[in-house]
Amino acid sequence: MDYSATTPVDPRVASMMIPYLTEKFGNPASRSHAFGWEADAAVELAREQVAALVNADPKEIVWTSGATESNNLAIKGAAHFYQGKGKHIITMRIEHKAVLDTVRELEREGFSATYLDPEPNGLLDMGKFKAALRPDTVLVSIMLVNNEIGVIQDIAAIGEVCRDKGILFHVDAAQATGKVAIDLQQLKVDMMSFSAHKTYGPKGIGALYVRRKPRVRLEAQMHGGGHERGMRSGTLPTHQIVGMGEAFRIAQAEMAQENERIRMLRDRLLNGLMTMEEVHINGDMEQRVPHNLNISFNFVEGESLMMAVKDVAVSSGSACTSASLEPSYVLRALGRSDELAHSSIRFSIGRFTTIEEVDYVIELMKNKIGKLRELSPLWEMYKDGIDLNSVKWAAH
Amino acid sequence: MAYSEKLLDHYEHPRNVGSMDKDAAEVGTGMVGAPACGDVMKLQIKVGKDGVIEDAKFKTYGCGSAIASSSLVTEWVKGKTVDQALEIKNTQIAEELALPPVKIHCSILAEDAIKAAVADYKSKHGAVVETLACGENCKE
Numbered sequence: 243m244d245y246s247a248t249t250p251v252d253p254r255v256a257s258m259m260i261p262y263l264t265e266k267f268g269n270p271a272s273r274s275h276a277f278g279w280e281a282d283a284a285v286e287l288a289r290e291q292v293a294a295l296v297n298a299d300p301k302e303i304v305w306t307s308g309a310t311e312s313n314n315l316a317i318k319g320a321a322h323f324y325q326g327k328g329k330h331i332i333t334m335r336i337e338h339k340a341v342l343d344t345v346r347e348l349e350r351e352g353f354s355a356t357y358l359d360p361e362p363n364g365l366l367d368m369g370k371f372k373a374a375l376r377p378d379t380v381l382v383s384i385m386l387v388n389n390e391i392g393v394i395q396d397i398a399a400i401g402e403v404c405r406d407k408g409i410l411f412h413v414d415a416a417q418a419t420g421k422v423a424i425d426l427q428q429l430k431v432d433m434m435s436f437s438a439h440k441t442y443g444p445k446g447i448g449a450l451y452v453r454r455k456p457r458v459r460l461e462a463q464m465h466g467g468g469h470e471r472g473m474r475s476g477t478l479p480t481h482q483i484v485g486m487g488e489a490f491r492i493a494q495a496e497m498a499q500e501n502e503r504i505r506m507l508r509d510r511l512l513n514g515l516m517t518m519e520e521v522h523i524n525g526d527m528e529q530r531v532p533h534n535l536n537i538s539f540n541f542v543e544g545e546s547l548m549m550a551v552k553d554v555a556v557s558s559g560s561a562c563t564s565a566s567l568e569p570s571y572v573l574r575a576l577g578r579s580d581e582l583a584h585s586s587i588r589f590s591i592g593r594f595t596t597i598e599e600v601d602y603v604i605e606l607m608k609n610k611i612g613k614l615r616e617l618s619p620l621w622e623m624y625k626d627g628i629d630l631n632s633v634k635w636a637a638h
Numbered sequence: 639m640a641y642s643e644k645l646l647d648h649y650e651h652p653r654n655v656g657s658m659d660k661d662a663a664e665v666g667t668g669m670v671g672a673p674a675c676g677d678v679m680k681l682q683i684k685v686g687k688d689g690v691i692e693d694a695k696f697k698t699y700g701c702g703s704a705i706a707s708s709s710l711v712t713e714w715v716k717g718k719t720v721d722q723a724l725e726i727k728n729t730q731i732a733e734e735l736a737l738p739p740v741k742i743h744c745s746i747l748a749e750d751a752i753k754a755a756v757a758d759y760k761s762k763h764g765a766v767v768e769t770l771a772c773g774e775n776c777k778e
Contacts, residue, residue, distance in 0.1 A: 542699070543704075545701040635673070
């Protein structure tokens with residue numbers, strides 16, 4: 243139940259990839275023989291498949307090593323190229339680190355940045371967004387689907403504002419492909435980042451959409467043989483690209499049906515967990531992909547809960563799991579208390595999740611949460627009717 | 639992150655879970671940590687007339703290492719006098735459970751819980767109350 247971290251490669255994808263490692267090993271850049279032509283044809287077919295999922299022109303798709311590189315190329319590439327127009331960037335506090343750290347790097351170079359807070363439901367308020375725009379704003383970067391809480395931002399509305407003001411708009415869609423319909427003919431988005439491994443494709447491959455009309459130009463981050471129209475040099479990994487193309491083709495063909503099934507599983511999981519007391523959902527439930535459920539189980543610490551359910555892969559907003567003791571910055575940005583942020587678990591449901599697994603997880607969670615609450619002094623105090631906010635904690 | 643057998647054993651089968659009457663004269667209660675930091679430990683000791691700790695109970699909100707550290711100290715303090723209990727050091731707890739470096743604060747919290755429980759017991763018997771400083775327990 244950690245499909246938001248990564249997904250397994252769909253067996254159909256893997257079987258398409260293998261021939262390109264063995265007999266069809268040509269370099270797509272080799273123009274002089276059939277091995278190269280064969281590889282080039284496969285790469286171009288995949289480019290069409292990726293473009294088709296988001297209704298873009300294949301010429302607008304640039305291959306990268308993944309969404310992190312796509313975000314770097316889009317944000318640094320556009321900021322550097324257009325810095326003569328202004329040096330102010332707007333993004334949100336709940337973006338992925340691949341966006342936040344890239345914007346921080348630009349700040350070190352002399353750009354200025356605004357990090358907008360979301361509303362308590364995780365969504366961006368359009369009024370606050372418009373108020374943050376400045377005459378020197380050159381770039382806006384907002385993600386489509388949040389990786390921790392699954393909320394869907396109103397990319398269409400943000401895009402209208404940006405286009406109207408002549409500001410470039412980048413969208414990190416790593417968590418969105420195959421989950422929400424994306425139509426780049428309609429959306430006023432200038433750049434969009436994609437990843438294969440969140441959509442049942444292989445790791446190590448991604449793409450950046452770069453709009454041609456109106457044309458968006460980028461300063462390359464990777465210099466070399468001038469591949470990908472000079473925007474991203476480096477020999478194309480044919481097998482990876484073929485895998486991403488096939489994964490996106492399947493996503494397009496099966497998205498509607500798959501989402502319906504996943505929504506059913508999500509509702510089953512949610513209803514099962516909500517039978518417990520003091521269970522809080524993080525993030526809006528309407529503007530949200532059904533694949534994600536982020537829940538705080540009050541009075542139970544997230545890491546101990548993850549240890550208790552160690553044969554189920556989930557992830558915790560309590561970052562004791564990493565070296566830091568800080569709870570999730572995303573949940574903090576929503577205004578969740580540290581207590582609830584420490585008590586959160588992210589469930590993400592995917593293509594291969596079964597009803598039996600969902601039912602197993604519900605029972606396991608109920609059992610373990612019951613046990614951990616019996617161990618919890620906070621639960622005891624809550625049951626005794628003590629307001630925990632009124633307690634003067636030694637550490638405060 | 640790989641945890642030691644002893645730590646996992648204490649986490650999966652915590653010893654001496656429960657509560658005692660905090661108002662009883664022979665019971666000392668220590669509550670340390672804060673929910674915002676992700677760790678709260680409640681340690682209670684029941685002291686006999688001879689000054690020896692007869693029983694100990696704990697409840698902990700926190701990660702597996704915090705639960706294991708507090709479970710361990712309930713075992714260690716039993717049979718000790720309150721002053722002997724104060725000699726238990728966080729480094730001994732960390733060593734026994736093979737705590738990874740990022741979890742050392744859990745053992746510090748457990749040591750603080752013993753000090754707080756003993757201080758509470760002593761205050762009930764006319765001794766000067768020693769106040770605990772927060773410091774290392776919490777990043778807040």
